[in-house]
Each structure stands twice: as structure tokens, then as C-alpha cells.
Amino acid sequence: MINEKVIEIKNVSFQYDREIVLDHIHLSVSRGSFLGIVGPNGSGKSTLMKLILGLLRPDEGEILLFQEQQSKFKHWERIGFVSQKANSFNTGFPATVFEVVASGLTGKIGLFRFLRPKHKREIIQAIEQVGMIEFINRKIGELSGGQQQRVFIARAIVSRPEILILDEPTVGVDAKNVQSFYKILQSLKEQLGITLVMVSHDIDAILSEADHVVYLNKRVQFYGDVEEYKNVRGERFSLADHPDS
Numbered sequence: 001m002i003n004e005k006v007i008e009i010k011n012v013s014f015q016y017d018r019e020i021v022l023d024h025i026h027l028s029v030s031r032g033s034f035l036g037i038v039g040p041n042g043s044g045k046s047t048l049m050k051l052i053l054g055l056l057r058p059d060e061g062e063i064l065l066f067q068e069q070q071s072k073f074k075h076w077e078r079i080g081f082v083s084q085k086a087n088s089f090n091t092g093f094p095a096t097v098f099e100v101v102a103s104g105l106t107g108k109i110g111l112f113r114f115l116r117p118k119h120k121r122e123i124i125q126a127i128e129q130v131g132m133i134e135f136i137n138r139k140i141g142e143l144s145g146g147q148q149q150r151v152f153i154a155r156a157i158v159s160r161p162e163i164l165i166l167d168e169p170t171v172g173v174d175a176k177n178v179q180s181f182y183k184i185l186q187s188l189k190e191q192l193g194i195t196l197v198m199v200s201h202d203i204d205a206i207l208s209e210a211d212h213v214v215y216l217n218k219r220v221q222f223y224g225d226v227e228e229y230k231n232v233r234g235e236r237f238s239l240a241d242h243p244d245s
């Protein structure tokens with residue numbers, strides 16, 4: 001389907017206690033696109049990701065995933081999630097790269113089931129896709145931050161999601177590894193057709209990697225093509241809003 005919407009956020013509002021964090025948000029994500037979400041600290045970016053992932057419920061409005069109402073949506077293996085490394089896993093845990101990536105299949109096969117050859121192949125393939133095959137038996141805690149983050153991508157894609165949501169995935173990853181991280185993202189998009197939604201403070205990375213941009217500050221202040229955003233951002237959004245730009 002041309003321009004198929006895989007995520008639609010319609011008139012969504014959310015508040016924690018008394019603070020309104022998201023105010024009547026409208027946006028949609030087309031299959032195969034790379035949407036970058038930027039905005040100042042505390043502007044509701046992570047909250048919006050949690051709403052998409054069903055970890056929070058909107059107070060108002062609705063979210064559609066693959067054209068289905070989120071409240072009825074059951075196929076969560078179609079959506080992968082990678083967060084900041086520091087928050088996503090206890091890296092002191094003595095699991096190998098293979099075991100960490102295998103844990104991404106538990107939703108599909110049940111926690112204590114034996115892995116069938118098919119699953120082993122899927123795990124190996126995901127590790128190959130992120131260029132970490134030579135580390136397959138290495139303990140996760142013995143890897144660099146950038147390598148760990150690649151393993152977390154493999155864990156997120158092992159169940160073959162159609163959408164990958166990334167919340168500040170390059171925090172704590174050094175510049176050289178950040179580049180190879182984005183190469184992996186682009187190959188997921190181009191070779192597997194995975195739709196990418198990424199929250200980042202790294203505005204330069206968003207401008208060079210994403211094709212669409214949302215500037216969020218409780219409301220959607222900009223939503224459109226990345227080239228259009230480059231033209232308007234100097235005049236419409238103060239640099240003070242971007243501590244890292």
C-alpha cells in the first residue's frame with residue numbers, strides 16, 4: 001500500500017498528576033519512513049514513545065497501530081524498542097550476546113521454552129545484521145557502549161518488527177560508534193523496510209539521517225519533511241531549546 005500509515009496519533013493529550021505533558025497531538029508515521037522527534041528537555045518526547053508502546057494510556061484522543069485501535073492491538077512483536085543503554089539492561093548481568101538477543105524472542109516463544117533451530121537461525125541473523133557475529137559468545141558486560149547498543153538493536157529486531165522505536169539510543173556511545181550505529185539503522189530501513197521513529201537530542205544526526213521531523217514542545221510545533229525543517233528551524237525554534245545543537 002502506498003503511503004500506508006503504521007502509526008496514527010489523533011488528538012492525543014496526556015498529563016501526569018496535574019501537569020499537562022502532551023496537548024492535543026496529531027501526527028502519523030508512514031511505512032518505511034524515518035521520523036526524528038526533537039524538542040527541549042521535558043517536552044514530552046519520551047512520554048509520547050511510552051504512549052505509542054502502550055506503557056501509558058492517553059487521557060484523550062486515540063492511537064492507531066497498523067490501522068488498528070491500540071487498545072485492541074495484540075501483535076506487539078511488530079514493534080521493537082531500543083532505549084538508552086543505561087536504562088534498558090543490567091549490563092553486569094552475566095548473559096552472552098546470544099542470550100541477550102534470544103531474550104528478544106521470549107514474547108514470541110515463551111520464556112522457558114527451548115529454542116528451536118529456526119529461532120537460533122533468527123538470533124544469528126539478527127546478530128549478523130548488526131555486525132556483531134564475532135562477539136556472539138562474549139558477555140554483554142565485556143563490550144563497549146557502542147557494541148552493547150548494537151546488541152540491543154539485534155534484540156529489538158530479532159522478532160522481525162515492522163517498526164523500531166528508539167529513545168535517545170546513542171547517549172553514552174562515542175562518535176565513531178554513533179556513525180556505525182546510524183549505518184545499521186539505514187540498512188534496517190533500506191534492506192528490511194523497517195519504519196524508524198527516533199527521539200534524539202542530536203539534531204545534526206536527525207537532520208542527516210531522518211526523512212521527517214517532529215518538533216515537540218507539549219504540542220507539535222513542527223511536523224514535516226526534514227528539508228522543510230532545515231529551512232524554518234532557525235527562525236521558528238530558538239537554539240536555546242536545543243541544548244546540544
Ligand SMILES: Nc1ncnc2c1ncn2[C@@H]1O[C@H](COP(=O)(O)OP(=O)(O)OP(=O)(O)O)[C@@H](O)[C@H]1O
Nearest residue numbers: 016017019021039040041042043044045046047048
Ligand atoms: N512518571 C512521571 N511522573 C510525573 N511526571 C513525569 C513522569 N515522567 C515524566 N514526567 C514529566 O513529564 C514531562 C515530560 O517528560 P518526558 O520524559 O516525556 O520529556 P522528554 O521530552 O523526553 O525529556 P528529555 O529530553 O529531558 O528526556 C517532564 O516535565 C517530566 O518531568
